[in-house]
Amino acid sequence: MDFFKYNNHTGVSSDLYLSANDKILLKVENVKYSISQQFFRWFFRDFLRRAFILGLDARREHKGYQIVRSAGLKSPDLYCWGVPLSPFNNILSFMMIEYKDNLTPGLTYFNSLSESKKVEFMTMLADEAVVLAKYGYVHRDFHLNNFLVEEGVGLFWIDTHFRKLSIYKKKKWKQLSSSLIDSKLEGEENKNIILSVFKKSFDVYS
CATH class of the missing domain: 1.10.510.10 (Transferase(Phosphotransferase) domain 1)
Incomplete structure (x- = not known):
């Protein structure tokens, strides 16, 4: 499935992408540091975080969706979440949520x-x-x-x-x-x- 840039979160580490069929919003959390330019920060804050706290943020956010609904607030449907297996991937975690064009x-x-x-x-x-x-x-x-x-x-x-x-x-x-x-x-x-x-x-x- 193809995705296209939807909106940039200025000043934060996540990006939004919209599926070609306009049904799914993909939220991507990117690594914060460059392996070539900021190796030690990348190793200790991105690499080790991925290795030992696999998908922690995505799991927290999944739980957060349940909290939102339980509190009586609104959120789109959450379809799935995950983390790349490769430690050298520039993505830390991702979530796929319901998209409505309105x-x-x-x-x-x-x-x-x-x-x-x-x-x-x-x-x-x-x-x-x-x-x-x-x-x-x-x-x-x-x-x-x-x-x-x-x-x-x-x-x-x-x-x-x-x-x-x-x-x-x-x-x-x-x-x-x-x-x-x-x-x-x-x-x-x-x-x-x-x-x-x-x-x-x-x-x-x-």
Whole structure:
């Protein structure tokens, strides 16, 4: 089956590819370091990670899809995941998920909105993050391209790398607030919108 580049996750290590029949979205996690230019980093962080933690990230994400559904949030169907056997392959892991042509990458959708609609979008994103947090988890890499958007329906989570929230109130609040990074949310103003929703929902932790 042929796949074509769908969207580049700027600043992160995953790429998206769309199947020629427009039915499957392939998410590929690439190695982070070059074997020829950064050998020691490649050996200790990519090679050994693949050798001893085979498919750990993909397994975590598979579990994350189950968490999303259990929390009552939406995600595409997950068809399969895997890792290459060769240690010299530039791919660390891959996942094949359901694709619907009425879903738009989060960043693309966000950039198409008016300023007032952008505030509404960030509030919706925050509300979903609150649902996940109340279920006991926080996102490890909270950025807009980890979501797809269906107009009139809402968000679909396509990256499900989660961290279990602490049972201790102060640590839990620190985990939630530190998950928000300006550069991944298109600016400090957007981060503050989400943070304000967090504060209202978890005022006991602030």
